[in-house]
Amino acid sequence: MNRDLLLEIGTEEIPGSFIPKALDDLARLAKEHLDGVSLSYSRVSTLGTPRRLALCVKDLSCRQPDREEVITGPPAKIAFRPDGDPTKAGEGFARSQGVNVEELEVEERKRGAYVVVRRLVPGRETIELLSELLPEVITSIPFPKTMWWAVEELRFARPIRWLVALYGEDRVPFSLAGVVAGPESRGHRFMAPGMIQVPSDLAGYLRALEGAFVLVDPAVRRDRLLKEANGAIASVGGNLLYDNELVEINTYLTEFPSAVCGSFDRRFLGLPREVLVTCMREHQRYFAVVDDKGNIMPHFVAINNTRSPRPELVRRGHERVLRARLSDADFFFKEDQKRPLEAFVADLSGMVFHERLGSILDKTYRVKALACHLARQMAPDKLDVVERAAWLCKADLLTEMVGEFPGLQGIMGREYALISGEGTEVANAIEEHYMPVRSGADLPKGIPGALLSIADKADTICGTFAIGLRPSGTADPYGLRRMALGILHIVEGKSLSLSLKTLITEALGQLEPCLPELPEGLSTEILTFFRRRLSHDLVARGLDQDVVEAATRVEFDDITNCILRAKALAAVRSRPEFESLSIAFKRVMNILKSFKGGAIDPALLEADEEKALYEIYLSVEKKVEVLLKTQDYEQALIALLSLKPEVDSFFDHVLVMAKDLEIRANRLALLWNIARLFSQIGDLSAIVVPG
16 A cells, blocks of 8 residues: 655754755655656655755555566577577577576567567565665755765765654664664754654644644744744834745744844934845844834844743843844944045955956946946936946945945945935946846846946956856856846846947957957857857746747847847747748758849749749838838738748749759749848747657
8 A cells, every 4th residue: 555755854953045955856856766666656745944854755655566677688590590499699698587498589679680588577665665765865965065974974964863764654774874764753952852753644744743843844834934023013013024035044044933023222223224124134134124104113023943931031132132233334334424435446456356357446447438338329318327336336345334244235335325425326326236136136227227237247257258267067156147147137128229249349348458368259159158048048938949049040149139039939939820931941041051142033033933922022021121120020920921822832833943043043032032031030940840
C-alpha cells in the first residue's frame, strides 16, 4: 500500500534568505530522485523554518514496479552460424549473462539484427531505496554559502542537529553527519526545546509541531505574523506600513512569530521618511506605522520569535535599540547639512570606482557627458536639468548618512539637493538615476532621471566589458545583466527612440582617457549582450523564442521599434494564413541567397500569375509603407498576408529560374522586393512551423 514520506532536516538557524530557494530545490531534488527510480506519488510539498527544512511526499508507492531489462549482445551474424548453431561469441555472451543459448533472442535494430537477453528485474522496496536516496537529496541542496563543522566530509548551510525520516510508521534507516535519522523532531528552541514524536502524514506533522510552538508552514506563519502585527498597533490607532519583502524576511526569521508595538521620540519625525523607514527596517527588521493619510507615526512593530511573559520589558528593549539608531541618523543628517551637496563632488576623486576605470569623479564626468549627449538628442529642453543632476548624482556617496545606510544612496542625494536649493527636477533625477534598483522595480518617472539612469548604467556596462569583467554563466558580480535590463525597460517604458549602437559608441568614447586601446569588436560584443538580455526578457514575458529571433535578427538598434515588431509578429502569428506564408518566405529567402536586389521591369513580366502578383504587390506596398512610418506593424503584417493567394499561385505556375537571364533576374527582383517589405518587420525564415 502507498504511504506518506516525511523528511525533516533539523539544523542551527539557517539565514532566512536561504530558505525559500532551499525548499524549492528540496522539492525538485526529491522529484528527480523518486522519478529516477520509478517510485510513484501524488504530491510533493516542502515546508520550513530557520531550524528545519521538511519534505512531505503524499501516497508514495511501497516498491518499485518490476521492469524488463534488455541486454544487447553481439550482432546475430556473429553470434550464430548460417545453419543456426551458436558460435563461441554467442555461447560466451549467454554464459556471461547466466542463461542458456536457447534463451537468446534476435532483435532487429537500425543497424541490423542483434542478439539480446530479456530478464525480469524485480522492483526494490521503497524503504530500502529511501535509505540511499534521502542522504543524496539532502547533500545535493545548493546554498549560497555552506560551512563545515565537526564532520568535515559534509558541507551544509548550518550544522545538522537532528533528522526525521519516516515512511508511514516505519523509520527510514540512514545517518548523515553523525546524526541517525529517527521519528523525533524538536519543538521551539525556547518555548518547547524537548524532543517530540511526529507522524509521517502532513496534517499530523503540522499539528504536532504547532503543539510545540513551531508553525512549520510558511503561509500559516506569515498569516500569524500579520495578525499579531495588526493586533499590536490597534491601541495606537495606526496602520502597518506594509512591506511584502519585510514580511517575507520576518516569516523566515521566526518559528512562532509574536509582535510588540513600541514608540520613539516625536522629534525624530523631522528626519526624512525614507531615513525613518530604513532605520527601522534594515538593521532591526521593524515595521513602520502610518496614520490614515500615510504619514509616519512615532511607533513601530517588532517581530519576536517567542511569546514573552513580560512584553513590556521586550518593548522597552526594542525602543532602546531603535532610539540609538535614530539618534545616529539624526546626527548624520545634521552633519551632512553643514555643507551644500555640491561641496562633496570634488572629494569623489578620492573614491575609487575601479583601479582601471578611475575614481567616482572620473565616472561622474563620463556620465555627465553621456547624459548630455542623450538629452541633446531626445530632450534638448531638459539639457540644463540633466547636466546639473549628472554633476551631483554621486555626491551623496560621501555623506555620513549614506555611509551608514548605503541603501539610501540617491534618496539622500534628492533630500540634500532640495535642502541645498536645487530644483525639484534636478533632485528627482538624482534619486531616479539608480532606478530600477532590481528587476520589476519602479522606473524613473521623469525624462531627466531616465536619461541619467541610462547613461550611468551604460558607462558601467561598457567600462566593465572593456576591462574584461564580463558576466559568465550564473556569475555576474557587477550586476551587468540587471543594468542592461534596466536600460531596456526604461527605453520601452518611456518609448524613447534610442540608438543602442550610438549609445555604446559614445560610452566607449568616454573611456579613452583611462583606456586608450579598447579591444577589437567590443562594441559588437556589448550590442550582442543587450540583444540576448532583450530576447530573454521578451521570452520570459510570454513571447515565443522564434518570434523574438525574427524581430531582433532584422534590426536591433532601436529597442522600442524592435519590441513593437516582436509583439506584432506574435499577434499575427495565430492567423491561419501566416504559417503557409512564412513557409513561402523561407523558400523565397533560399532562392534569393545570392541575389543582390534590383528594380522590377513590368515589361518583362510574362505569366499571368507574376503579373497578378506584381499588381497586388504595388497595392500592398503603398499601404505597408504608410503603416511602417506610424509603426503600426500589426496592421502592416495583416496587409502583407493578403499577398498569400498570389504568392502561392506564382510558385505553382511560374518557373523563377528561367533560362532567359533577364526574365530570371526580373522574377528574382519581384520576390526580392516582396521579401524587403516583410524584412522591415521581421525575418520570417526564423519562424518555426510544424514539420
